[in-house]
Amino acid sequence: MGLARRWTFTLDAEFGHRNISAEVAQLVADSGITTGVVSVHLTGSTGAITTIEYERGALLDLRRALDQLAPVAEDYRHNEAYHDGNGFSHVRSALLKTGIAVPVIDGQLQLGTWQEILLLNLDNRARTREVVGVVVGE
Amino acid sequence: MGLARRWTFTLDAEFGHRNISAEVAQLVADSGITTGVVSVHLTGSTGAITTIEYERGALLDLRRALDQLAPVAEDYRHNEAYHDGNGFSHVRSALLKTGIAVPVIDGQLQLGTWQEILLLNLDNRARTREVVGVVVGE
């Protein structure tokens, strides 16, 4: 068995964020799959998907860590070629990566009590981002 | 086909670590799946799962890198809200991420010769962590 879905989310620049756990859990529920794996992926190279306690402080702390890993204002070779100013976005996205896979057991997405799936737009402009999800199993 | 399993592991604070390759390989063996994917995930937001050569030096080196990415003693906005002092744990977990997916071929978990699956407790206190795994395929 398998079920696929596409979502679009419009997010702010640099660290536009959204908790997409409910959407992914709905996909799992609609699939009828009881034992499986759900793969969730951003189709783009200037965003990321990870998990976090979706709380304002933790989000600000993650943003600061990304600001240190790849500062916005540094010189990037990507910018020399494209002049779009989002060199930092590409580096942050490649480091954080654009997808996750999560087990499904007893028909339930296996997140911790406070653990949520975080979608980030890391580009230097607001973007409408596409996320795709597929759940497979039985 | 599909098989699910839950494990619990009690780990030390800050960088409590365990090689969980044997547990994951056992799940794969018990499933009878020959071609598939196993997804392994920590249900929590202050730990991580990755792969590493499970050797004391490499573990210490990874710990130092995490200490630099998100120092324990820095000020965290999460701590302002919750006063639990584990702001660094949330940042490290979101950066390293809490799960991996590994292919299964010919009934074997496809790790390299020295590559092991590493479970980390990154919280600021010892924790009993739950890990879930599902293998799907045929």
Added chain:
Amino acid sequence: MGLARRWTFTLDAEFGHRNISAEVAQLVADSGITTGVVSVHLTGSTGAITTIEYERGALLDLRRALDQLAPVAEDYRHNEAYHDGNGFSHVRSALLKTGIAVPVIDGQLQLGTWQEILLLNLDNRARTREVVGVVVGE
């Protein structure tokens, strides 16, 4: 349904890179799977797989970020034990991680227009690396 494949790629030292999107897309096409998940994984602990816009500038920017995260010339405890000088490789690999999972929808690997699957050899010598992939679904 499921289909597995192994590839080998010979890559330069430290940041030897290759765009392996075409190989993974071919595996998906050959499987006949329309709705599924493909898991791609490097069997080793001194390399990585992520996604990026496969453009010279972005690659150089990512390399610089890795050089800062775990400098080649720093002292590593792994090197004290093994004297092979690739302590930085192990840290970078554990942070970036060695695999990704990507959804398959309508028989297509779901990457963004400019998003490519990047294989990195992070070891301190040229290596022939093995990558394994499995696609599951229906």
